Amino acid sequence: MTHLTLVKARKEDCNLLFDWANEESVRENSFDSSKIIYEDHYEWFIKKLKSPDTLIYIVKNGNQSIGVIRLEKRDNDSLLINYSVDVKYRRQGYGTKFLILMKENFSNKTLIGKVKKNNMSSIRAFEKAGYIKTDKPAYIEFSSKKVLRWRNEVNR
Ligand SMILES: CC(C)(COP(=O)(O)OP(=O)(O)OC[C@H]1O[C@@H](n2cnc3c(N)ncnc32)[C@H](O)[C@@H]1OP(=O)(O)O)[C@@H](O)C(=O)NCCC(=O)NCCS
Numbered sequence: 001m002t003h004l005t006l007v008k009a010r011k012e013d014c015n016l017l018f019d020w021a022n023e024e025s026v027r028e029n030s031f032d033s034s035k036i037i038y039e040d041h042y043e044w045f046i047k048k049l050k051s052p053d054t055l056i057y058i059v060k061n062g063n064q065s066i067g068v069i070r071l072e073k074r075d076n077d078s079l080l081i082n083y084s085v086d087v088k089y090r091r092q093g094y095g096t097k098f099l100i101l102m103k104e105n106f107s108n109k110t111l112i113g114k115v116k117k118n119n120m121s122s123i124r125a126f127e128k129a130g131y132i133k134t135d136k137p138a139y140i141e142f143s144s145k146k147v148l149r150w151r152n153e154v155n156r
Contacts, residue, residue, distance in 0.1 A: 002061055004094075004101055009056035009068070014045050016058070020068055026084050029119045031139075055079075059098055066094050069102060071111075078110040095121065099129035103144050111144040 009017065018041045020026060027033050048054045053073035059066045067085035074080050081102060085094045102111055113131065115122045116139055123140060127133065131142035 002097070004066070004097060005060050006057040006069070006101070006105070007060055009049065009058055011046070011049065013058055014042060016065065017041070017045060017056075017068060020084055020086065023084070023087060025087075029116055029122065031114070031116070059094075059101075064089075067098065069098055071102075071106070074112065078112055079106060081111050081113045090121070095125035096128045099125055099131065103129065103131075106144075109144075113142040115140045115142065 018036070018038060021041060022036050027035060048056060048070075055071040057069045057071075059069060065086065066089050067083065070082040072080040072082070081099075083095065083098050085098070099113075111131075113122070113126055115126065123133075126142040131144055132146055134141045134143070
């Protein structure tokens with residue numbers, strides 16, 4: 001049975017997150033695709049754990065660690081979402097479930113995902129989770145809520 005829980009990342013998760021971050025397709029699908037050095041990751045991770053603008057969750061199914069979700073505050077209303085699923089759990093619907101779980105847990109915020117145009121699995125996951133798609137020149141943007149583009153639309 002699948003029952004996903006969100007567990008806030010702790011210092012002890014540093015190595016697991018390093019392995020996940022350096023996995024080939026995670027690097028390929030990141031906007032900065034260069035390989036990560038452990039010392040840089042450690043420094044980055046400790047900084048992120050302390051940051052009031054970042055939330056990092058390990059997603060668990062029972063005692064299995066399925067993947068990671070990172071949320072970065074963009075402004076008071078919106079959060080940028082980053083996520084990955086451990087290779088051995090991919091193509092089982094978890095990516096889509098992660099994104100639905102985020103919508104449920106952060107329904108008061110707009111969640112934004114920026115996806116490379118060739119990242120078909122993430123594009124499908126956002127679509128299936130019901131996010132709204134906008135084609136930008138350099139990437140595809142997904143939003144958990146309709147973005148109001150014009151000031152006068154707010155008053156309609
Ligand atoms: C993107 C990612 C999280 C998707 O996780 P997942 O658990 O495999 O996703 P799901 O099982 O929910 O699959 C979502 C859809 O993508 C499809 N899919 C999965 N892998 C695919 C692939 N390699 N090529 C094409 N479609 C793929 C699935 O079939 C499914 O669509 P369907 O139901 O219409 O068949 C995972 O591939 C991953 O961690 N990738 C590396 C990191 C990454 O790209 N993160 C997102 C950055 S924006």
